[in-house]
Every structure is written in C-alpha cells, then in structure tokens.
Amino acid sequence: MSVTDRELKHIITKARDAKHGGFGVLSTGEKLAAALVLNRPDWLAEMTTGSPRRSNASARSV
Template identity: 65%
Template sequence: MTDHVLAQILDKSRAARDGHFGVLSTGEKLTAALVLNKPEWLAKMNYTMAEAVERVGPEWMARVPAAARVLEHEAELAAEAEAIEQARKRNRGMDIGF
C-alpha cells in the first residue's frame, strides 16, 4: 500500500530543496522546512517551530521523520555514487592496458 501523504511530502520537500520553494503552499513550505531541518526558512516565513508544527497538522507531522530519513538516505546514495564516479575518473588516468 502506497502512503500518498508521505509521497506528497517527499515531492514537495525535494522541490523546495531543489530551489522551487516559491511554488509551494504555506503548509507545504513549512513541512519542507521541517523535513529538511531548515529553521531559517521558518524564520523567514515568521513561524516558530511550534507554530509550524501546529500549522502542518498531525497527519503530515507524523510523516516528517520518515520523509527526513528518506531524503537523508537519498543524499547518502548520491554522495556515494559521486565518490565512485570520481574514483573511476582518477583510475582511468592510471589504466595501463592490462
């Protein structure tokens, strides 16, 4: 069974992370700020952490930790993939044809 609310939170948080913050609703912006651990975004919107939690509501707040874990895991995988690619590039220069 797909958790459509979690999928929506992930979609909106990725959009915010990737610079598309302005197209989100206030609730989506607040959720993304919580998922991405961006208290400065909350401050710019004149929200305290408590006000953001209240505005987001219990259904979405219950999924914020899971969304944060998913995005953190994605970032780790991307960093690993980048490290592998960099190692491949370095090793290409060392290839002596065996």
C-alpha cells in the same frame, strides 16, 4: 488520524522541490513541511518575517 503513504510521498516530493529551488511556489503548509523535513529553521524564519533571519552571532556583531 494517520498519514497515508500517498500523503507522505506528497510531502517528500514537495521537500525535494524546495531543496532544488522551488520553495517560493509551495503553499504555506507545504513550506512548513519542507522546512521541517529538511531541517531548515532559516526557512521557518523566512516564512514568519518575509526575509531570511540573521543568526545570533551576526545579530550580536551589528
């Protein structure tokens, strides 16, 4: 199965929306794609925990 140009444009549009503050209004799949496209592991963590995750460095100091 290949991804069409239309589907790629949709993913890029959603990633741009997320980058400019629209992450909360995306579907789960769109959030996942945006986080991967924009290299935002913190967004992936937020999706699984419901809140931003602390880095290892800050977790050690607590």
